[in-house]
Every structure is written in structure tokens, then in C-alpha cells.
Amino acid sequence: MTTLLKNDLDFPVSTAQDLLAYLKSGARPRERWGVGAEMEKLVLDANTGEAASFTQIETLLDRLAAKENWRRVYEQDRLIALQGGDSSVTLEPGGQLELSGALCPDLHCCHADFCHYVEGIVSEGESLDLLFLGLGVQPFSPPAAIDWLPKSRYGIMRSYMLRTGDMGQRMMKQSAGLQVNLDFSDEEDCIDKLRVAQWLAPLFYALFANSPIMDGRPSGFLSTRGEIWSRTDPDRTGLVLQLFRDGASLATYVEYALDIPMYFIARQGRLFDMTTERFPFRRYLAEGFAGHRATLADWDLHLSTLFPEVRLRPQIELRSADSLPPHLTLSVAALAKGLLYDEEARRTVTSLFHGVDTEELLRIYRQSWRFGLKTVVGRGTLRELALDALAIAREGLLRQRRNPDQGDETEFLEDIAEIAESGVTLAERLLSRWQGTPAEKLALLKEHCAFTPCRNTRAGAPAPGDLTA
Numbered sequence: 403m404t405t406l407l408k409n410d411l412d413f414p415v416s417t418a419q420d421l422l423a424y425l426k427s428g429a430r431p432r433e434r435w436g437v438g439a440e441m442e443k444l445v446l447d448a449n450t451g452e453a454a455s456f457t458q459i460e461t462l463l464d465r466l467a468a469k470e471n472w473r474r475v476y477e478q479d480r481l482i483a484l485q486g487g488d489s490s491v492t493l494e495p496g497g498q499l500e501l502s503g504a505l506c507p508d509l510h511c512c513h514a515d516f517c518h519y520v521e522g523i524v525s526e527g528e529s530l531d532l533l534f535l536g537l538g539v540q541p542f543s544p545p546a547a548i549d550w551l552p553k554s555r556y557g558i559m560r561s562y563m564l565r566t567g568d569m570g571q572r573m574m575k576q577s578a579g580l581q582v583n584l585d586f587s588d589e590e591d592c593i594d595k596l597r598v599a600q601w602l603a604p605l606f607y608a609l610f611a612n613s614p615i616m617d618g619r620p621s622g623f624l625s626t627r628g629e630i631w632s633r634t635d636p637d638r639t640g641l642v643l644q645l646f647r648d649g650a651s652l653a654t655y656v657e658y659a660l661d662i663p664m665y666f667i668a669r670q671g672r673l674f675d676m677t678t679e680r681f682p683f684r685r686y687l688a689e690g691f692a693g694h695r696a697t698l699a700d701w702d703l704h705l706s707t708l709f710p711e712v713r714l715r716p717q718i719e720l721r722s723a724d725s726l727p728p729h730l731t732l733s734v735a736a737l738a739k740g741l742l743y744d745e746e747a748r749r750t751v752t753s754l755f756h757g758v759d760t761e762e763l764l765r766i767y768r769q770s771w772r773f774g775l776k777t778v779v780g781r782g783t784l785r786e787l788a789l790d791a792l793a794i795a796r797e798g799l800l801r802q803r804r805n806p807d808q809g810d811e812t813e814f815l816e817d818i819a820e821i822a823e824s825g826v827t828l829a830e831r832l833l834s835r836w837q838g839t840p841a842e843k844l845a846l847l848k849e850h851c852a853f854t855p856c857r858n859t860r861a862g863a864p865a866p867g868d869l870t871a
Contacts, residue, residue: 411699416687418656421701425652428716429592430585435743436505438583438717439512439735442498442725443853444540448533451844453543456480456551458530459497465526466491480552489515495556496548496575499523499534505583509739509811513732517856520728524855534853536731538613538627538724540576541847542840548575554673558666559707562677569633576616577627578725582738584718589652593645596655596712598748599720600641601755601763602741603711604770604777605791606722608784609822610734611774612851613724614829620836624829627724628771631709638662638708641767643760655714660684665707667691667700718742726828727851729817736814739802740795747798754790774827788822 415421445454445462460481467474472484472491484491488504503515523534535541540548550556556574563570586592611624623629631639644654663680666673674692683704687696705715711722723734741747757780758766766784769777775785792815799811821827832850836843 411697411702413698415696415698415701418653418660418687420698421660421687422653422656424698424701425592425655425714425716426589428586428714429588432587435585435587436507437509437512437735437739438503438505439516439732440500440502440581440583440719441516441731442494442500442578442580444535444537444578444725445497445499445527446533446535446540446542448527448531451533451542451840451847453540453548454497454532456497456549458532459493459499462499462523462526462530462532463491463493465530466522469526470522477554478552482551482553489519491519493551494574494578495551495553495560496540496545497551498578508809509732509736509814510809512735513814513856516728516731520853521855524853533848535847536612536725536727536851536853537615537847538578538611538625539572539616539621539630541615541843542618543576544617545571545575550575555666558673558675558677562665563635566635566637567633569630570635572616573630573634577613577630579627579721580610580723580725580731580734582720582723582735584720584738584742586718592652592714592718593650593654594748595718595742596642596645596714597650598742598751599712599718599738600645601751601758602720602791603641603722604763604767605784605787606720606734606737607724607767607770608774608777608827609737609788609818610723610726610730610828611771612726612828612832614833615836618840620833623772624774624827625724625771628722632768632771634709638710640710641764642710642712643764646760652714659705659708660687662704662708664704666703667694668703669694728853728856730828732814733818736799736811737791737795737818739811740798740815741791744798744801746801747794750794751791754787774829775822775825783825785822785825792819792822 445459447454463481463484466472467484472486474481475483475485482493490502492500494500501519503512506512527534560571560574586595607625607628613626614620614624616626642658644658660683663682664676664686666676676691713719720738741751766777766779775783775788777784779787795815796812835846
């Protein structure tokens with residue numbers, strides 16, 4: 403849910419063409435494509451397993467800032483984020499800790515950035531009795547027991563979500579996921595990637611399912627996080643099915659976003675609440691609000707409040723994976739890069755879904771977070787589809803090697819390949835051992851998904867690079 407700092411967006415906009423131009427401005431030539439990874443993790447009290455207090459997390463941020471070259475970001479005189487030159491450390495509404503890593507030319511760069519970050523939080527967290535879990539939902543603490551991040555944006559959102567679904571506040575305070583940011587070269591390339599990424603959304607839920615516990619007990623879902631999102635706000639979550647229509651374009655995404663109600667606009671550090679009535683961006687573009695007229699910054703902010711499985715900001719963001727144990731974290735980016743950055747791979751993935759219409763896709767999608775890799779697809783299951791996708795991704799990554807000296811990125815698929823081959827998700831493995839005292843369950847969670855410093859640096863890892871210029 404992070405909004406990275408963007409500059410030079412205070413331009414007035416008056417037509418849908420202005421909004422479309424902003425999305426098109428995200429295009430980059432292929433040689434400048436990068437991979438960005440946003441990695442959320444749960445922060446627990448290491449002694450009790452309950453969600454850490456905001457005071458504990460704030461202290462952690464302060465120590466990280468003192469140790470590294472981070473700029474402190476405050477709201478209401480409380481430390482809520484750290485900003486670096488090309489990455490940031492931010493907090494979700496319930497204190498989930500997120501690294502928005504540097505936009506990297508390859509996965510080895512992402513891994514180096516990730517390992518450096520993990521070493522810092524684990525080192526400082528130990529002295530504060532903090533535990534970091536790669537898990538999709540808080541395992542023990544119910545929403546009422548989790549502190550709200552003191553951020554005005556979340557105050558508006560939490561009130562609005564009480565009216566749009568029955569799990570919006572669970573989404574905000576209990577859930578954690580992994581997002582992958584990818585580039586596109588032009589409009590046609592972007593639409594093709596958006597379509598293929600939506601076909602893949604159920605597969606990502608199933609293969610990376612890692613949230614079977616909520617409020618201390620099994621929830622009945624392998625990705626409880628998927629169920630939570632489906633019951634948050636139907637206006638702004640799920641699949642954007644309009645993108646599958648013949649002739650769909652970036653204007654299709656603009657039309658989708660124009661009709662979604664706004665949360666707020668920002669002026670001089672103050673948020674203006676727009677949720678007292680249904681106020682879609684289309685209306686704001688025509689009428690303005692409280693004496694203010696639409697700007698490109700308003701459009702950018704609005705795009706950040708849409709939560710479909712695949713969205714544009716204006717880079718492409720995939721949002722379907724649960725938070726994962728550290729050794730699997732880059733597997734999401736590896737699978738996405740292998741399947742989406744190679745045209746042949748995209749064509750092959752599309753062929754896997756031949757004969758699946760949007761109604762059938764919705765069924766597969768909704769069942770993926772309950773049944774995982776056992777979800778039925780045609781005459782097979784998502785397990786068979788996962789095995790095919792991994793083979794396609796390996797070939798796609800190999801074809802993307804820019805020079806013989808570049809490290810082999812297929813190694814980031816190795817650990818997740820074992821899950822596909824066995825057909826047993828991380829969630830099912832955790833459930834099979836979920837027994838004993840609270841202390842024993844906490845010990846199990848530590849073994850299952852606790853963050854520890856990277857054991858070794860993978861070969862061929864360059865320093866993080868900045869492709870944002």
C-alpha cells in the first residue's frame with residue numbers, strides 16, 4: 403500500500419486524455435526495464451507472538467535511521483517511515499514492515515538489496531524483542547489488539563471500509579503480501595502483460611499460499627489473505643475483467659479507475675476526506691471538490707488507492723502473493739520476470755488458459771485461496787499449471803540474460819519448484835503441524851517463516867541500481 407515519493411505532478415488535468423498520458427508515460431525502452439520488489443512482513447513481540455506495539459516499531463525505525471543513511475518521515479510527530487535514495491522502509495496500517503526496494507536491473511541486485519535490509523532489521527529487532535515473519539496474516543492478534551499506524555490516510559480508509567465489506571480492517575491491520583513491479587515498452591506491451599498477469603493471479607495465490615491461520619486458529623483457507631481482500635471493497639479489488647475485451651487499451655484502465663470512488667485529495671500536507679458520499683474521480687474531474695481542481699498528483703494518489711490483483715501506477719504491479727519466508731521472497735519476482743518479460747513465455751502462458759473464459763477464470767481465482775494447488779482447472783489442477791509455468795519461466799529467464807557474465811536468475815525458482823512438484827503448499831505444511839501450546843505454536847512459526855540474516859550472498863549480485871531516471 404506504499405506510495406513512493408514522486409515529483410513534478412502538480413499539473414492541472416481536465417480530460418481523460420490527460421490521465422491516459424500519465425499511464426503512457428510509464429513506458430520504458432526494453433534495455434531500461436527493471437524489477438522492483440515490495441516485501442511486507444509481520445512484526446511480532448518475540449516473547450508472546452502478539453502483534454508488536456507501534457511504540458516498539460517506531461523505536462526500530464529510529465534505530466535503523468541512526469544506523470543507515472535513511473531520512474526519517476514523520477506524521478503527527480510520530481516516526482512512520484524511512485526514505486532512501488532509491489528505496490524506502492514504510493509501515494502498513496497495522497505496523498506491517500515493508501521494504502520497497504530499489505528498481506533493479508536483475509534479481510541478483512534485488513537479492514543484495516534485500517539481504518542488506520534484512521540484516522539491519524533482524525540485528526536491531528533482536529535487542530527490542532521483535533520477531534519478523536514472512537506470513538500472509540497475523541497468526542494470533544485480532545484486529546482490536548493491533549495498534550493503528552497514526553497516519554491520517556488510514557483513518558479515512560478504515561472508516562470507509564466499514565461500509566464496503568466485512569474484512570477491510572482485517573486487510574489493513576492483519577495482512578501482509580509481496581508485490582512485484584515491472585515495466586512495459588508501449589501500450590500494446592502493457593495490455594498484453596496486464597492480461598497475462600491476471601490469468602496468473604490464481605496461480606500466484608495457490609503457489610504462494612502462506613496464511614492458513616487467523617486469530618490463533620485455522621481459518622479454512624490456505625491464503626486467508628486472499629479471502630480477506632475479496633471481502634474488503636468490491637469497487638477496487640479483484641480482477642479488471644474489462645481488460646480481456648477485444649480492443650482493450652490503456653484507456654480501458656483509465657475508464658475503470660475513473661469510476662472508482664475517491665478516498666481523499668492532498669493539499670499542503672492535509673488530506674481532504676471525500677468519503678462522505680460516493681465521489682468517483684470522473685465526477686471530481688468535472689466538478690472539482692471543496693474549491694480544488696484535479697491535478698496529476700491527485701490522479702497518482704487515486705491510482706495508489708486501487709487494489710486489483712494487477713494495477714498500474716504507472717508501472718505494472720502484481721499483488722497476489724502472500725508474504726513468504728525469506729528464502730522464497732525473490733521467487734515471486736523470478737516467476738513474474740520469467741513469464742512476463744519474455745514474449746514467447748507470455749504467448750505460452752496464454753495458451754495454457756485456452757478455452758477458459760472469464761467466468762471460469764473467476765471460479766478458479768476464488769477457489770485458489772481455499773484449495774491452493776489442488777484447485778481444479780479443466781481436467782487438471784493448478785499444480786500441473788504451476789509446473790508448466792515454472793518450466794516456461796526458466797526458459798524465459800535464460801532468454802533474458804543480457805550477457806554471458808550475468809548471473810543465472812533461474813536459481814530463484816528452485817525452492818518454489820519443490821512446492822509445485824509436491825503439490826503441498828507452505829500453508830498446508832504449517833497446518834499439518836499446528837498443535838500444542840501457544841509457546842510451541844510460536845516456535846513453529848519461527849521455524850516456518852522467521853526472518854534471519856541471509857546465509858550467503860548469491861553469485862553475480864551487483865550493487866543495487868537506480869533505473870528510475
